[in-house]
Amino acid sequence: MFYEKIKLTKREFLINSGKLLALSSFPLSTRLALGNQHWDVIVIGGGTAGLPAAIFAAQRGLKVLIIEKAPIIGGTLFLSTGQIAGAGTIFQQRKGIKDSPDQHYDDIMRINHNTSDPALTRILVDHAGTTINWLERNGYSIFNHHPVKKIAHDPFKVARYQQGPMGGISILNVLRPMVEQETKKGNITILLETSAIDLMQSSNGDVNGVVVENKEGKTMEYKGRKIILASGGCASNPQLYEELHNVPLYCQIAYPQSQGMGLLLGQSVGGYLRGGEKYSPLYGMILADEKYPSPMFAIVKNSIERLPWEILVNSEGNRFVQEDHESIDHMEHVIKEQPGHRHWAILDQNMLGQMPQLIYNWPNERIVNESEKQKMFKKHDSIRELAIKSGLHPLNLESTIREYNDNLNDNNSDTFGRQHRPLPIKQPPFYSIRMQGWSLVSFAGLGINENFEVIKPGGEPIKNLYAIGEVIGFGATSGNSYVNGMGVTPAITYGKLLGESIKPF
Ligand SMILES: Cc1cc2nc3c(=O)[nH]c(=O)nc-3n(C[C@H](O)[C@H](O)[C@H](O)COP(=O)(O)OP(=O)(O)OC[C@H]3O[C@@H](n4cnc5c(N)ncnc54)[C@H](O)[C@@H]3O)c2cc1C
Structure with a gap:
């Protein structure tokens, strides 16, 4: 569309x-x-x-x-x-x-x-x-x-x-x-x-x-x-x-x-x-501003356009969906159930360096630059501090990432059934990108x-x-x-x- x-x-x-x-x-x-x-x-x-x-x-x-x-x-x-x-x-x-x-x-x-x-x-x-x-x-x-x-x-x-x-x-x-x-x-x-x-x-x-x-x-x-x-x-x-x-x-x-x-x-x-x-709501809008309605700043590619490397969390700092679900419609309906239809992508430096383009019309390096200036992008060497900067529940985000990494490390199946798990989230700095469900x-x-x-x-x-x-x-x-x-x-x-x-x- x-x-x-x-x-x-x-x-x-x-x-x-x-x-x-x-x-x-x-x-x-x-x-x-x-x-x-x-x-x-x-x-x-x-x-x-x-x-x-x-x-x-x-x-x-x-x-x-x-x-x-x-x-x-x-x-x-x-x-x-x-x-x-x-x-x-x-x-x-x-x-x-x-x-x-x-x-x-x-x-x-x-x-x-x-x-x-x-x-x-x-x-x-x-x-x-x-x-x-x-x-x-x-x-x-x-x-x-x-x-x-x-x-x-x-x-x-x-x-x-x-x-x-x-x-x-x-x-x-x-x-x-x-x-x-x-x-x-x-x-x-x-x-x-x-x-x-x-x-x-x-x-x-x-x-x-x-x-x-x-x-x-x-x-x-x-x-x-x-x-x-x-x-x-x-x-x-x-x-x-x-x-x-x-x-x-x-x-x-x-x-x-x-x-x-x-x-x-x-x-x-x-x-x-x-x-x-x-x-x-649609997936992945990065708004220019916190005030609604806000102009668009950029859009994150959804799972139909690329397999995800990052994880998705809600404002509680919890994962809520299988990020590589074959139906984006399914994901959009689950986003509708999250507070304020907001969803955050969480990733680390390794992912940023290796993954295919995350945001339409942007090289991934731009995410690093925006983390210094655009309010929807945050970056920190500690997960806890990243969560605080991003407005996410810090302890939940820590345990969410720990669980994701442990399952991957131990070769256990993912809590949400996700199949595509190329890397754990462990190489600082860590990044969060705040996205909005939108139409x-x-x-x-x-x-x-x-x-x-x-x-x-x-x-x-x-x-x-x-x-x-x-x-x-x-x-x-x-x-x-x-x-x-x-x-x-x-x-x-x-x-x-x-x-x-x-x-x-
Ligand atoms: C950014 C964007 C991308 C989209 N991409 C797709 C896509 O790829 N595929 C898809 O299927 N859909 C897409 N959609 C949705 C789709 O484009 C619209 O639903 C469709 O074009 C609407 O057509 P319309 O004739 O109803 O309205 P419009 O094409 O907007 O025509 C309405 C006209 O009425 C005029 N008007 C309004 N009020 C009055 C009034 N009181 N008196 C006189 N004239 C008036 C307006 O100025 C306008 O010219 C997209 C929508 C947007 C915003």
Whole structure:
């Protein structure tokens, strides 16, 4: 889902924003005229899910208005690693990989213990391959060694997971020209720096328009036949995030516009929120600061990416998990049970000198330097002092390490069943690295049905209102786990399906 760093260059940003501002900086008179139109489709949020919905609706001649809060379309695709998964793709065929939607479905449900929405998961697997092939036909390419079975999350049984060389931008670079083409034809109109702040309803409760506010604080009303909420999740809104997930937002890493407005808009007309309880932390975030939400400082590679040399302890100074467990999902769920979801890597100088890269994009020697200055890294010649500096229980940490070393020395099996034990922890200086369980998505979102209609708690659809992307909750598509590609793939796939399904008058 994440990890190797992908950055949008300033140049890329300027090119994007320049082009699109030209298409959307309308004078007031034009904006008023746009307000008098009755749009076939209004898409709230020009991001991962909203753009394909707009493209497919517009390509069939529907008049689409995209309302976008940011000064640029693209949303989380600018940050996302853009790793997606689908069965029966052209990329698989080229490598002779046999796959089917059923196998994809079984893999998803195995990894997330049947916790994603079965109907939505079924729709996803049946259409993800077609969606990826559509991207490919329009210029999307992937790393030569992809598709793969895994990147940083529990593996699929079949290689169906892939990433473009520019991450999410590899996908955006396919969507953007299509949006521009439909914009030039007059089928798509984009209002940038404009936020949806309310939904309009007719007297019988049908949704029939959107109230927006532009950057000057002016409000406008736009009437539409179908309104699509595609405004992303709430993983940049600490207050709402904690309210919905019962967990603080530990890390500020999501798209800044992911403020959860779509969730509130859906709720305001009778929709309901579900899925916050599915929250699961990811492994290994080193935060820049102790205050939440903190920016990210670095990320430790998990057991899917490298076999661990270090041990893991909680704030009690006790080990709590088999560090080389084959399932990172298992480890993440055990981290969820530890105080504050914190976990510390403990290692010694020998390990540091010999082990493969521990932290993404860092040589291991950098850990020595950071131990002098960054607060999540500590170093000391004595285990007891290391524990005190790190805020860990000193006696427990001593006995934890003694037990680990004794078992290794006596050739006894490890207390937690760990197999990979290359070295004991005995060569000073000793190091601790404090890591935080964290997330970059909101698991909570609006309840929808199989037509992507927003529904009331009893299941009745709210007429003309649809939701796709993270506004329906990452938990709906990925369950209580991080299943490979289950953020971006459903966002694009459902967007495509919804855009294709809206009928002209
Ligand atoms: C760093 C990072 C890496 C990730 N990597 C992966 C990955 O590799 N694979 C994967 O499957 N998932 C990944 N995810 C998750 C995935 O990228 C997201 O779930 C998905 O992109 C969300 O798509 P969306 O369309 O719902 O939201 P977005 O793409 O964020 O689009 C929402 C749009 O709505 C706009 N908006 C917000 N509020 C309003 C408003 N009130 N009015 C108008 N516009 C509004 C926003 O500006 C934005 O443009 C990652 C997430 C992050 C943060």
